Amino acid sequence: MITYNENTKIFKLDTKTTSYVLGLADDKYVGHVYYGKKLESTDLGYLLRLEEPPFVPSKNLREKVTFLDTCPMEYSFSGSGDFRESCITATTAEGQQGLDLTYVSHRIYTGKEALDSLPATWGADGETLEITMEDEPTGIRVLLSYSVFADSDAVIRSVKVINGGKEAVYLDRVMSACLDMDNENYDVLSLHGSWARERHMERQSLGYGSCVTESLRGESSHQDHPFLALLTKNCTQAEGEVYAMNFVYSGNFLAKAQRCQHDTVRMVMGIHPENFRWKLEAGESFQAPEVVCVYSDEGLGKMSRTFHDLYRNHLIRGKYKDQIRPVLVNSWEAAYFDFDTEQLLALAKQAAELGIEMLVMDDGWFGQRNSDEGSLGDWTVNEEKLKGGLKYLVDEVNALGMKFGIWFEPEMISPDSDLYRAHPDWALQLKGRTGSMARAQYVLDLSRPEMVDYVYESLCAVLRSANIEYVKWDMNRPLTDIGSTYLPADRQGELSHRYMLAVYELQERLTRDFPDLLLENCSSGGARFDPGMLYYSPQIWCSDDTDAIERLAIQEGTQLLYPLSTIGAHVSDCPNHTVGRVTPFETRGIVAMAGTFGYELDPRKIPAEDREKIPGQIEDYKKYAPLIQKGDYYRISSYQDNHLFDCYEIVSKDKSEAVVFFIQVLNEPNYRSRKIRLQGLEEKATYLIDGKSYSGEALMSAGLILQRLQGDFQAQIIEVRLKS
Ligand code: GLA
DSSP states (O other), X not given: OEEEXXXXXXXXXXXXXXXXXXXXXXXXXXXXXXXXXXXXXXXXXXXGOTXXXXXXXXXXXXXXXXXXXXXXXXXXXXXXXXXXXXXXXXXXXXXXXXXXXXXXXXXXXXXXXXXXXXXXXXXXXXXXXXXXXXXXXXXXXXXXXXXXXXXXXXXXXXXXXXXXXXXXXXXXXXXXXXXXXXXXXXXXXXXXXXTXXXXXXXXXXXXXXXXXXXXOSSSSOXXXXXXXXXXXXXXXXXXXXXXXXXXXXXXXXXXXXXXXXXXXXXXXXXXXXXXXXXXXXXXXXXXXXXXXXEEESBHHHHHHHHHHHHHHHHTOOSTTXXXXXXOEEEHHHHHTTOOOHHHHHHHHHHHHHHTOOEEXXXXXXXXXXXXXXXXXXXXXXXXXXXXTHHHHHHHHHHHTTOEEEEEEOTTXXXXXXXXXXXXXXXXXXXXXXXXXXXXXXXXBOTTSHHHHHHXXXXXXXXXXXXXXXXXXXXXXXXXXXXXXXXXXXXXXXGHHHHHHHHHHXXXXXXXXXXXXXXXXXXXXXXXXXXXXXXTTOSEEEOXXXXXXXXXHHHHHHHHTTSXXXXXXXXEEOSSOTTTOXXXXXXXXXXXXXXSEEEEESOTTTSOHHHHTTHHHHHXXXXXXXXXXXXXXXXXXEOHHHHSSEEEEEEEOTTSSEEEEEEEEOSOXXXXXXXXXXXXXXXXXXXXXXXXXXXXXXXXXXXXXXXXXXXSSSEEEEEEEEEOO
16 A cells, blocks of 8 residues: 655555655655554654754754765765765766756556566556656656555565656666665675576675675676675574565666665665666656565565565466476487487377476577587578478377477577578677677677567467477577667667567567467576566576586575576486486485476486386476465575575465475484474464374474485475364
């Protein structure tokens, strides 16, 4: 619910358990008042500290500079006295910068309007506050938008900039959200990694100065993640306060927490200003992507569950949103580039007999693609490999009772391709320089409008040629050589963002024209696992690292924000292709069940005793999938912290059942059985585990004693059911 108090000039957004409050300072500036636990009172204007005497004896009670540098702002701007991190920088026709944004008007409306050309949360049960501010001399207007949904604890923010002046201006920086608070001795939590090591959690103290996480790779990236949270020192999974931001965007981003001179903290998030310059003609507007803000006073666990519910109910769309996804087998680790129709059909036949529901033909089916050296862009079937063509293969796979899926990397162009030979100017490039190659490929300049149509038509031609029910959309290198032979000189700074808008347009068209298609995004593993992509694809490939043990940290960091139903997780063969580790087949299955389950192997080539376990594994997955898809996630223990075991639990919304995943990474000699405290159950209810009765209260406060497991890399699933 959103209210405005005309007398106090206070806006209040209430979610189920939180309040977000802002107000007008001196009837002029839009100041931040409060964000935290839900408050009944609206009498909160005192928090803007306008009555506070100046810090140093002075006759001048409110010098603008001192005031602007201390006032908690909802959207900061530089050049007129706020020296903390600025949200917006605009350069005028005179080449000058500096703004003074003051309140003009506001509106509160039911629902939430879609964002122009961008992924965004949606829902008719929403309410939105839109505040308009203006910089009078330039006519630049900034519209701050805040939305809440009846069933969610998140506050969603976005920003639109309108050039209401008479001349073009250049936007050099447009952040999407800003949060000013008093410092509470916060820690900063962020996610970091690398290829095959995505989203490891990192927690550090916030000292004076800034703590930054960012990507300039043209993708949300393996290395950093568009997420930042401030945590009170006592914050654990179940206790303490968290202020989190997650960016609904898949390109360059900047997230910064800044601790300032008077022990205030400013947190900002938005498109990275480096390499960004957007020309805004008179009358035009620029829409910045949205940021999801979550406050939790019950630790990280409640934060995770708030993100999960929001993304499941208000971000993911399409037919598969609430459906259990088909169990797939992917040809990548099974065969890499070395396959033909006969082999794929033999693999599919074996897979179908074991209960696998879909065959995904990964990289290597088009052009002359027998290695990663060429052919990207030539999206025509290689009939030397696929004798009889694609339709024949798909029909045969369908005849086995399986669905068929295919891999594309639509944004790329190999120098060794017919496409590049015909259109060398279609790659991103800097004048007079040789392009930087990564994985032997260049990136297409998607800022060219004809490029989007070309890519789309190439995809459609393949998809229409056979009964293809799934697409894995890959993107295997970062953006470099950020130059376009199409854009004029004064719009080159728009390239990275225009590129993202084109990717979004392509995926929007694809999901609109093929509503039954299951789309899975992927970027060299998990370099584009972000809320922007989730708007188009209900699942994303989490990491190229399929080792069950490496996956624990990767999946923990991913589960911190994203529902388990979105996390592509597969069982692969051993020794693992990335780390060479050997783990039991059961453990690989149990770890992969905390996601959208599948196989990344050739079932004909694995040991018979592993193969025989596949039907049982699929049966287990199907049994738990509804709970995993819709339930509440609780992290019980982390291998990252204890270096021995990992444990997480999913509880049904009505608390009638739960499933606990326990993975013992290393065994210890001579130790007592492990005791774990469950979470999220009904205290007064009685639950059954392995035929024994326990009270919910005992399971949560005292704990459950687990059977001891012999050996390293062991795993077990514990079922918890309400006693009827
Ligand atoms: C990326 C993906 C893999 C596979 C290969 C194919 O690395 O993450 O799963 O599709 O590309 O080249």
